[in-house]
Every structure is written in structure tokens, then in C-alpha cells.
Amino acid sequence: MQPQDPPSKLCIVSLGNTPNNAEKRACSAVQSCFELNCEILSPEPTPDFALDISRDQYNSMEILDWIENRFPFPDKWILGITNVDLAIPILTFVFGEARLGGRSAVISTFRLNEEFYGLTADTLILMSRIEKEAIHEVGHMMGLTHCLDRNCVMYPSSSLAQTDVKSTKLCPECRSSLPPWCLTEPFGQD
Amino acid sequence: MKSAVRIMVVDDEKIVRESLSVWLQKFGYEVVPVEGGQEALELLDSEEWSILLVDLKMPRVDGIEVLRKAIEVKPGIPVIIFTAYATVETAVEAMKTGACDYLIKPVDPDMLTLKVKKIVENQNLADENVMLRKKIDTICQFDEIIGNSKPIQKVLETVSSVAASDSAVLITGESGTGKEMIAQAIHRNSERRYKPFVAISIGALPDTMVESELFGHEKGSFTGASNTHMGRFELADGGTLFLDEVGEMSSKVQVDLLRVLEEKACYRLGGNRKIKTDVRIVAATNRVLKKSIEEGTFREDLYYRLNVVEIHLPPLRERGDDVLLLAEYFLKRFCMRMNKKKEGFSPEVKKIFLGYKWPGNIRELENAVERAVVVGKGPLVQLQDMPFGSEQEDPEEKTAISLKGIEKKHILQVLNKTGWNVTRSAHLLEIDRATLYNKINNYGLSRPKNQH
Numbered sequence: 001m002q003p004q005d006p007p008s009k010l011c012i013v014s015l016g017n018t019p020n021n022a023e024k025r026a027c028s029a030v031q032s033c034f035e036l037n038c039e040i041l042s043p044e045p046t047p048d049f050a051l052d053i054s055r056d057q058y059n060s061m062e063i064l065d066w067i068e069n070r071f072p073f074p075d076k077w078i079l080g081i082t083n084v085d086l087a088i089p090i091l092t093f094v095f096g097e098a099r100l101g102g103r104s105a106v107i108s109t110f111r112l113n114e115e116f117y118g119l120t121a122d123t124l125i126l127m128s129r130i131e132k133e134a135i136h137e138v139g140h141m142m143g144l145t146h147c148l149d150r151n152c153v154m155y156p157s158s159s160l161a162q163t164d165v166k167s168t169k170l171c172p173e174c175r176s177s178l179p180p181w182c183l184t185e186p187f188g189q190d
Numbered sequence: 191m192k193s194a195v196r197i198m199v200v201d202d203e204k205i206v207r208e209s210l211s212v213w214l215q216k217f218g219y220e221v222v223p224v225e226g227g228q229e230a231l232e233l234l235d236s237e238e239w240s241i242l243l244v245d246l247k248m249p250r251v252d253g254i255e256v257l258r259k260a261i262e263v264k265p266g267i268p269v270i271i272f273t274a275y276a277t278v279e280t281a282v283e284a285m286k287t288g289a290c291d292y293l294i295k296p297v298d299p300d301m302l303t304l305k306v307k308k309i310v311e312n313q314n315l316a317d318e319n320v321m322l323r324k325k326i327d328t329i330c331q332f333d334e335i336i337g338n339s340k341p342i343q344k345v346l347e348t349v350s351s352v353a354a355s356d357s358a359v360l361i362t363g364e365s366g367t368g369k370e371m372i373a374q375a376i377h378r379n380s381e382r383r384y385k386p387f388v389a390i391s392i393g394a395l396p397d398t399m400v401e402s403e404l405f406g407h408e409k410g411s412f413t414g415a416s417n418t419h420m421g422r423f424e425l426a427d428g429g430t431l432f433l434d435e436v437g438e439m440s441s442k443v444q445v446d447l448l449r450v451l452e453e454k455a456c457y458r459l460g461g462n463r464k465i466k467t468d469v470r471i472v473a474a475t476n477r478v479l480k481k482s483i484e485e486g487t488f489r490e491d492l493y494y495r496l497n498v499v500e501i502h503l504p505p506l507r508e509r510g511d512d513v514l515l516l517a518e519y520f521l522k523r524f525c526m527r528m529n530k531k532k533e534g535f536s537p538e539v540k541k542i543f544l545g546y547k548w549p550g551n552i553r554e555l556e557n558a559v560e561r562a563v564v565v566g567k568g569p570l571v572q573l574q575d576m577p578f579g580s581e582q583e584d585p586e587e588k589t590a591i592s593l594k595g596i597e598k599k600h601i602l603q604v605l606n607k608t609g610w611n612v613t614r615s616a617h618l619l620e621i622d623r624a625t626l627y628n629k630i631n632n633y634g635l636s637r638p639k640n641q642h
Contacts, residue, residue, distance in 0.1 A: 055296070061209050088209035090272070092296045100215055145218035156217065158300035 003101050003143060006181045007077040010036045010138065015063070015082040016046030019109055019123070022081050022130050026107075029131035029168055030079075030138050033153070034182045044070070046084060057087040060097035060106055067104040077141055079134060080106035095157055096133045098140035105137035112160070129163050139170070142182055147174050195219045195310050196238060200230040200256060201245040206295075210243065213299075214306070227251025231259050239267060241309050246273035246280060254280075254287060261288045268309045272297065326383055335368070335375055336519050337512035341504035345372065352499045353379035358451075360436075360496050361474040363503030366553030369474040370432060372501060376472055377430040385429030390422045392443070393435030400443050402459055405450070411460020423456050423467045431469040436496060437477035437488065448492045471496060506548040506555060513543050516552060520559040521571065533569045539576060598633040601626070610637045 010030060012023045027038040050062040063086070067078045086108040087093045095112065098105030112129040114122045135153045147154035150162075152171035157163040175183065197219050201207040207223040214221045219240075224230045228251045230244065242260055246253035257269045271284040274295040281292045291305055335346060352359055353376045361369045370389060377387040392400055402412075406421030422431055439447065450456040451471065455464045473496040482488035506513055517535060525532050535543070548554055558577055566575035601619065608614040616626040629635075 059205075061205065061212075087296065088213060089203070089206045090210045090295055090297055091213065091299045091302065094213075094299065097212075098216075100212065140216055145216050156303060158298070158303050 003103075003141065003179065005075075006179070007103065008037065008075040010038050010077045010079060011041050011071065012038060012079045012081065012134075013041040013067075013071075014043040015080045015106070016043075016084060018043075018081045018083050019113075019126060019130070021127070022109060025127045025131055026079065026081060026134035029135055033135050033168065033170060034138060034142065034178075036077075036138075036182060041071075044080075047080075047082060051084075052087070055087060056085070057093065058082070058084045058108075060086040060088055060094055060108075063106050064097060064099060064102075064104045067106065074103070077103045077138075078105070079138060079141075080104075081109065081130070081134070082106060083109050085110040095163070096137045098137040100140050100145070101143040102141060105141055107133040107137055112163070117160075125164075128168075129160070131168055132163055132166060133157075135168055139174070142178055144170075144174050144177060147171055149173070195240045195313075197221045197241045197243060197306070198224055198230060198233065198239050199243045200224045200227065200248070200253070202226050202248045203245075206245070217303075217306070219306075227253070227256045230256050234260055234263055239264070240313060241306065242267065242269045244269060244271055246271050246284070247275060254283060257284065257287050257289055268313075270305065270309075323384055326378070335371055336515050337509055338515065339504075339509040339512045341508055342512060345501055345503060346375075348499070348501050349375050350379065352376065352501070354381065355499075356380075356470050357498040358471045358473070358496050359498065360479075360500045361472065361503060362479075362500060363474075363476065364505045364551055365476045366551030367503040367505060368552050369476075369503060370434065372503060373430070373432040373472040373474065377432075377470075380430065380470065382429045382470055386426050387430050387432065388422050388426035389432040389434060391434040393438035397440045397443065400439070401446060404443075404447070405456045405458055406461075406465075407459035408461040411458070415460070418458070421456065421458060423450065423469055424465055426469045428468055429470070431471055433471060433473040433496075435475060436473040437475040437479055437482055439488075441487075441489070444489045444492050448489065448495060451492075451495050473497075506551045507546075511544070513548070513555065514540060516555055517543055517559055520556050521563065524560050524563040528563055530563055531569065532563060532566065532571060535571045536573065538573045539571055542573065542576065597629075598635070601629055601633065602635055605630075605635065605637075 010027075012027050014023055023040045027040060030036060031038055047058055047063050047066060049066060050058040050060075052059055063080060063082070067080055071078045085093060086095070086097065086106065088097070093111060094108075096105065096107035107130070109126065109130060110116060112133065113126055114120060132153055136157070139154050144154050146156040149155060149171040150165055151167050151169070152174055153166055153168055154170065154174050155162060155166045157166070170178070195218075197214055199207045199211050199214070199221055201210070201223075202225060204225070207225065211221040211223040222233070224233060227244075227248050230242070231251060234256075242256070244253040244256050253271050253273070257271060260267050260269050268290040269288070270291045270293060271289045272293040272295055273280065276292075276294040284292045290309065293302070293305075335342070337343070349372060359373075359376060361372050363369055373389070374387060377383060390403060395403055402415075402419065402421070404421050404423060406424055407415050407419050409415060409418045450467060454468070455466050457464060479488050479493050479497070483490050483493055506516075514535075521532055521534070524530075543555075550557075559571075561577055562571045562575040566572065601615075604615045604618050605612075608618065612623055612626055612630075616623045619626065
């Protein structure tokens with residue numbers, strides 16, 4: 001399910017109060033892996049429309065629908081970064097969500113933060129996790145599915161341990177599955 | 191995670207089935223969202239599915255009904271039931287009906303990933319198992335046993351009739367006649383073919399190790415036993431144990447083996463846990479065990495335990511033209527292995543093959559052909575490529591030649607080389623002339639007519 005045409009740009013937009021520099025870090029991380037022009041858009045408010053009151057969580061699918069309506073530019077891909085807790089109805093939470101081969105994705109910093117687990121905040125760790133999740137979701141937009149290689153950024157993360165173990169690189173097999181227009185040389189940064 | 195895994199997600203709530211489908215698609219699975227139980231039942235029969243993820247509460251046809259029908263139509267299909275309204279009763283009902291899991295919505299993503307992954311891995315293993323079993327079945331019955339001669343055909347008939355039974359078989363025959371091949375053929379054509387075939391050559395092991403190898407040992411049971419070790423009886427569980435060179439067993443091992451065969455259980459050395467053994471015994475020997483019994487070196491009761499059916503393998507010299515078929519088979523095999531081209535054997539080589547007594551039997555033939563492929567040049571294997579040498583002599587005579595015979599031949603060769611110059615010949619042979627004259631007389635050697 002690869003995208004047909006390259007986007008003119010990947011636009012990164014914060015939804016609500018996201019950590020300082022999160023968009024910039026996500027932008028440079030994505031550019032280290034993929035040949036994409038990146039632009040940081042003006043922040044948008046917290047996506048309250050997607051709040052599921054019974055769970056006190058935000059439906060990531062609804063946020064993707066909203067992103068596509070709010071930015072109706074077929075040649076632009078949008079990556080949202082939010083600080084709210086994301087979930088889909090069947091799962092207790094998701095770190096992020098993307099349309100496979102589509103033009104919208106969203107990641108949440110809510111569970112990437114050490115404070116969520118009762119630990120002391122650590123900006124370095126948080127930024128590293130944001131970078132990995134951003135690359136991972138953009139990888140899905142590129143049509144990549146999950147990878148079995150634990151070091152590959154496309155390895156599925158259902159826990160932070162998995163996120164922390166994997167690198168910001170794509171494994172050779174995932175790189176070879178990418179459309180040729182989005183490859184950077186050499187392999188992405190560690 | 192690319193795979194041919196097809197998952198059906200059945201839920202009447204669009205947002206649930208679609209979000210789950212999208213989530214699973216990212217693992218590379220092919221996912222089909224289905225909006226209700228009725229639709230699921232219709233699709234169930236017409237297509238192949240790896241896993242069904244079914245919501246419990248749905249209008250008209252609920253999850254339990256889908257599960258029941260799925261198991262009826264496709265026994266063994268993994269069905270995961272999930273629900274937001276979990277009760278002990280529904281969980282018990284689902285599991286009793288045959289669900290492979292029961293999950294409560296919302297599900298922890300890590301848990302769902304693991305469950306689906308585990309099912310996929312199990313299915314891959316099951317598929318691999320089926321594929322390997324098919325492969326075992328396609329290994330032709332007696333493909334590797336080559337020969338059209340009456341004696342070998344008679345052996346194969348016996349193998350064919352005895353394979354299906356569980357009786358112990360004693361294979362006798364000279365060394366190198368292919369006793370292990372026959373044992374494997376018995377195993378491959380038996381009901382035990384999907385289980386292990388374990389071979390042990392008792393003659394190759396010192397007495398002290400035979401018991402440990404056969405029955406295993408516990409850690410620390412003797413000096414050097416640093417780990418627990420499974421015996422061949424345990425390793426062959428459900429399969430066939432091939433005991434080669436049983437005639438070499440010490441009387442102590444014979445007693446122990448007899449006990450295991452009678453009790454169908456053994457103890458590891460140093461262990462006190464009885465280990466049940468379900469193995470078919472195929473034994474082999476190149477000795478005449480009846481003679482060993484008479485001499486008191488082999489137990490008669492063990493002999494009758496091992497020899498329910500006896501298969502005697504004929505030596506190669508009694509197998510007529512089989513030697514040529516075998517030679518061709520080995521030639522092809524070695525040519526392929528060494529990447530060489532040989533069309534066949536020269537008529538002289540074939541003649542030698544048929545006349546030679548092959549004391550080492552098939553093993554000797556195999557080695558001879560391998561040597562010929564290594565050293566030979568040209569499309570045909572020639573006499574000089576064979577270990578019998580380039581002289582057109584009877585190889586049997588050569589192998590049976592006496593020391594005197596060799597001396598006579600050598601003296602004659604030297605004399606012929608020097609044109610029967612006795613002085614030069616004596617010099618080359620490093621003996622004096624008188625001794626050479628004596629030997630010429632003793633051996634009755636005479637100068638060929640054309641050298642006078």
C-alpha cells in the first residue's frame with residue numbers, strides 16, 4: 001500500500017501543549033530517514049472533539065479524520081503531535097496512529113514521558129522517543145508495515161521498552177521496500 | 191512482517207472493526223472487517239482464514255454462534271472472542287465452545303500483538319510440519335536401495351512386509367553391505383517414520399560409555415558427568431533405535447539391554463526415575479550370533495529378543511549386475527558432488543567390477559568409484575583410475591597375493607627392465623648375483639623368447 005506520488009511537503013503540527021522543540025526534533029529525525037521537505041505549521045488547539053469521556057482518552061482515528069479535513073491538500077502529508085492520551089476503541093492506548101500509505105498521522109507524547117510512569121522527567125529520553133515515533137508513523141505513511149527486526153524503527157512498539165530498544169534507522173529490508181523517491185543516503189542517524 | 195496471514199475482524203461497531211483492522215494491517219496481515227455474525231458465516235465457508243477476531247455481543251448472530259459454526263466448518267481455526275461486557279459465564283462458554291482466547295475490550299496492545307503473533311507462529315509451525323511430513327512421504331519407498339538382483343529384491347520384500355509391524359529386526363551380513371540403509375528403509379516405511387531414527391554403533395564405543403550412551407546419565411553420576419545426558423533410548427522415543435554391531439556388546443551391556451527391552455523402560459545412570467521407552471529395535475551384526483551363543487559370548491535370550499525377524503544382506507559378489515547399477519549410482523553422486531563430468535565406465539572396468547570379489551562390499555565399491563572420480567581424466571572411468579592399478583591383473587589375485595608372489599613378480603619386472611642383465615638387476619635389487627641366480631631358479635623364471 002505505497003503512496004502513489006511523493007508529497008510536496010511533510011507538515012508537522014502540534015495539537016495542544018506539546019513539549020518544547022518536539023516538532024523541530026521530529027522534523028529533523030524524519031528528514032534523516034526520508035527525503036522529505038518538512039514544514040512546521042502554527043499550533044492547533046487540543047483535539048477535544050475526539051475525547052471519549054468514558055475513557056478520558058482521545059480517539060486517534062477521529063483525529064486523523066480531523067487532520068485531513070483541516071488540511072485538505074492532497075500533496076501535503078500532515079503529522080500531528082499531541083500531548084493527550086490516544087487510543088482506538090479496541091485498544092487501551094496507542095503511542096501513535098497513521099493511515100497506511102495515506103497522508104495523515106498523529107503521535108502522542110503522553111505516554112512517552114517518564115513522568116507518566118512516576119519517574120523524573122527526562123527531556124533527552126522524551127525527545128528520542130518522539131523522534132522514533134515520528135519516523136515510525138511517517139514510515140507507515142510511506143506504506144511500510146511493522147518489521148521483525150528489533151533494531152528497526154518500524155518494529156512495533158506496544159511498550160516503551162520496545163521503543164527505547166529500537167534505533168532511529170530503517171533496516172535494509174524496510175529501506176528496500178520504500179518508494180525510491182524518499183530514500184536518503186546514507187542510512188538514517190542513530 | 192509480510193505474510194499470507196488472513197484475519198477476519200467481526201464487530202457490528204464500525205469504528206471498532208475498522209480501527210482494529212487498520213491496526214492489524216500495519217503488521218502486514220491481510221485483514222477483512224466484517225460487520226456482523228451473519229456476514230461472517232457467509233464468508234467463513236467461501237474463503238481461507240488464519241484467525242477470526244469476533245465480538246461477543248452482536249445483533250442476530252452473536253460471537254458464540256460464529257465461533258460454534260467456525261469450529262464446525264473449519265476445525266482447529268483459531269477464534270479470539272472479545273467483549274466489552276465480560277462475565278465469567280460468557281468467558282466459560284466461549285472457552286468451552288472452543289475459543290482460543292477471550293479478551294476484554296479495550297485490550298492492551300502488547301497483549302493482542304503477542305496473542306496474534308503466537309497464533310501465527312503456531313500456524314507456521316503446523317504448516318511446516320505438514321510440509322515436512324509430505325516430504326517424508328515423498329521420499330520413495332526404497333529409492334536409495336539400488337539393485338535388481340534376486341537376493342536384494344527378496345530383502346526388499348521382507349523389509350516391506352516387516353516395516354509396518356513393530357517387531358524387532360536383526361540385520362545380518364558382511365561389513366559394508368548396507369545394513370544401516372536397510373534399517374532406515376524399515377523406519378521410513380513404518381508408522382514411526384515421523385519420529386526419530388537414532389543409530390548407535392556399539393562396537394565403536396568403549397564398554398564404559400555404551401551404557402551412558404544407550405540409557406543416558408544424570409549430572410554428577412560419575413566423574414566427568416557435568417550435565418544430564420539423554421540416552422539413545424530417550425532420543426528415539428516413538429521412533430526406531432538402530433543398534434549396530436550388537437555382536438560386540440559386553441555381557442554386562444547385554445543384561446542391561448535385555449532388561450530394558452523386557453520392561454520397555456530404562457533408568458539413566460545415577461538416576462532413579464523410570465523412563466518409559468517406546469522404540470522399535472533394529473539391530474545389526476556382521477557376526478554369526480548363533481556361533482557366539484555357542485561360544486558363550488552372546489546371550490541366547492537377548493538373541494531371540496532382537497531376532498524376531500532376520501534379514502540377511504547378501505554380499506556384493508552375490509548380487510550379479512547390481513554392482514554395475516551401484517557403480518553408476520555412486521559415479522553420478524560423486525560427479526555431482528565434485529562438479530565433474532563422467533559418462534560411465536570403460537568395458538574393462540565393468541569386467542573387473544563383475545569379476546572382483548569385493549571383500550569390502552558396497553563400501554569398497556563406493557570408495558573405488560570416489561577415487562576414480564578424483565584421479566580420473568577423460569569422459570570414461572578407465573582401469574588406471576581404479577585402485578586395482580593399471581596392470582591387467584585379476585584384482586582378486588592381487589589382494590590375495592603372497593609375499594613370495596610379490597617377490598617373484600618384482601624380480602621378473604627388474605629382469606625384464608634390464609633386458610635380463612643379471613649384474614645390473616642384482617645391483618638394482620641390492621642383492622648379490624649368486625642370490626639372484628638362486629631366486630631365478632627357485633621361482634622358475636625364464637627369459638622371454640624375444641629377449642634372447
